[in-house]
Amino acid sequence: MQNDDKPAPRFFPQGNNHAAQQRDTGEIKIFVPARFDDYGLKPTVFRVYCHIARRDGNDGAWPAIANIARVCRIHPQTVRKALKFLTAHGFLTRTPRRGQTTLYRLTPPSAWQPPDTR
Numbered sequence: 127m128q129n130d131d132k133p134a135p136r137f138f139p140q141g142n143n144h145a146a147q148q149r150d151t152g153e154i155k156i157f158v159p160a161r162f163d164d165y166g167l168k169p170t171v172f173r174v175y176c177h178i179a180r181r182d183g184n185d186g187a188w189p190a191i192a193n194i195a196r197v198c199r200i201h202p203q204t205v206r207k208a209l210k211f212l213t214a215h216g217f218l219t220r221t222p223r224r225g226q227t228t229l230y231r232l233t234p235p236s237a238w239q240p241p242d243t244r
Contacts, residue, residue: 164241165215173198174208175217178230186221186231215239 167175177194181187191209195202209230212218216238221229 159235161235161238166241168208170198170200170204171208171211173200174205175212178212178218179232182230182232186229188223188227188229190227 162172174194177189177198178187181189189197191202191205194205198205200208209218209220213220216233219231219233221231223229
């Protein structure tokens, strides 16, 4: 798990990570596609997405539910619901790992499910 006071060490703007870019200065810029607004996400879901986006590097992100909850200042069950929503709508992929925390990866907007327009 990466230190929350330091930026994630590696992002790959040319690769499949659309949400984060790293400048030559080492400063991280998070980019959120405009299409994201069409989903009407709850603030807690957006916060969890941003938490994962900040940590997603070449190997994905693998924060524990308890750590996400602590850093985002939300209940662990709210984190679980947010992750379930994000994976169900294609914002993240989820890879369970036996004996370890789950691996999450951001997906490109082309993989997202269409927003519910009801």
